[in-house]
Amino acid sequence: MNYKINKLNDGHSFKVKSPSNIALIKYWGKYGEQLPSNPSLSITLDNAHTLTTYKISKSDKFELNFKFESMSNEKFQARVEKFFNRAVEFFPFINECRIEMDSMNSFPHSSGIASSAASMSNFASALCEIEKVVTEEDHDEEYYQKKASFMARLGSGSASRSLFPKMSIWGKSVQGSSQEYAIGLDSYDKSFEGICDSIAIVSASEKAVSSSAGHALMNTHPFAKTRFLNACNNFNSLCFALSRGDFKSFAEIVEAEALELHGLMMNSKPSFILMEPNTLAIIAKIRDFRGQTGAKICFTLDAGPNVHILYLKEDEAKVRQFIEEEVRGLCHNNVVIHDHMGNGIEVEYLSRDS
Known part of the structure; x- marks a missing residue:
């Protein structure tokens, strides 16, 4: 060139x-x-x-x-x-x-x-x-x-x-x-267009383990091969759910992926527990709210305690109200960051x- x-x-x-x-x-x-x-x-x-x-x-x-x-x-x-x-x-x-x-x-x-x-x-x-x-x-x-x-x-x-x-x-x-x-x-189905992500900040502390160190733990992890196969299966299933506008399957796969990530960290050597009590409390509230209202809402997690609350635009008003009433008080300094598909x-x- x-x-x-x-x-x-x-x-x-x-x-x-x-x-x-x-x-x-x-x-x-x-x-x-x-x-x-x-x-x-x-x-x-x-x-x-x-x-x-x-x-x-x-x-x-x-x-x-x-x-x-x-x-x-x-x-x-x-x-x-x-x-x-x-x-x-x-x-x-x-x-x-x-x-x-x-x-x-x-x-x-x-x-x-x-x-x-x-x-x-x-x-x-x-x-x-x-x-x-x-x-x-x-x-x-x-x-x-x-x-x-x-x-x-x-x-x-x-x-x-x-x-x-x-x-x-x-x-x-x-x-x-x-x-x-x-x-x-x-x-993907147009129902997922503009999907929202509100991030509940459970902790503002530095991560207990860096991403590089976390990835390295998979080199000797006893469940590594099973994880990679499962991720491939989840990938295919999620693409299918997205194409059909199937939010129920979307939520099941996305939440399973988040919890599996944390499970891998919990049974690695050395072991890390990245979630905090309020992480679990927020997850429980999301699932209760979904069950009671039928709202199209779910969660995912990164390698830390904070909760990404995902929901469709059609449910934005009632989910935002839920977050204000049930989630914000469980967050560090009451911080929730609202975002959406860009x-x-x-x-x-x-x-x-x-």
Whole structure:
């Protein structure tokens, strides 16, 4: 591929807004270089996002000036530098760029929202935007979307899914899918369009175990093979439920996946109990409310105590009332973050070289 770095002589500025996502079929276990042991399926969020402003200019060597919320952050700077250094193999023009970044998250730290998914998809998308400027090649958007997903995956596996609108899948499963990048999923019943996700913050503490350490536990887990087979079966069943608008089956599969993830952590070596008493209390209230009202509501969990409450748009009013009356009081500082299905990566150009 040919590059014209001189196109960046006068600087090039843009913003990237990249969402987090919530997995319904969990990615838990990997091999090689961030390759998934089973396919996963997620909902792309909207309100929970990373917003980064970039200014790119030509330089004799790679230079990075990273700020988080307009302030220097050595810990984040080191992680971002690691990502961009890894990316040189696929985006060689980095070695001739000065990259200035100012990044922020719309959600608080330790909120049960995957910040790495939002941030790594942001950085990968930015690289593809720069490539569009400096390359002489004529590629379509699908090429860049796959390349960005591929690169995001190397930073954080779940980040590969954040680039796509609505829902996405990662891992070899359906036609066109891959271990190396995610693809969008658009074959679902319209009843699931705009599905809501209200996140009940049970605890704002740091996670007891990092995602990387959690994945590593699957390498010696006694139930690993059974888990991966079960995840594949759940994946196929969930795709079928989505295509038919079958919320009852959707809820059963999504909740089983969430609880299985936590069960795997409880019987791993070492063992981790990630749920807290109020996690279980909220789950019980969701199931009681569903049974009493027939509302299309269910829950999922990440690798932590916070509860993602999923519900269809048609039930939004009564579910929000339920959350206010029954759930908010069980949350840390009464915090519930409301979100919904989103449209993936958004890019806004502030200046563009000709």
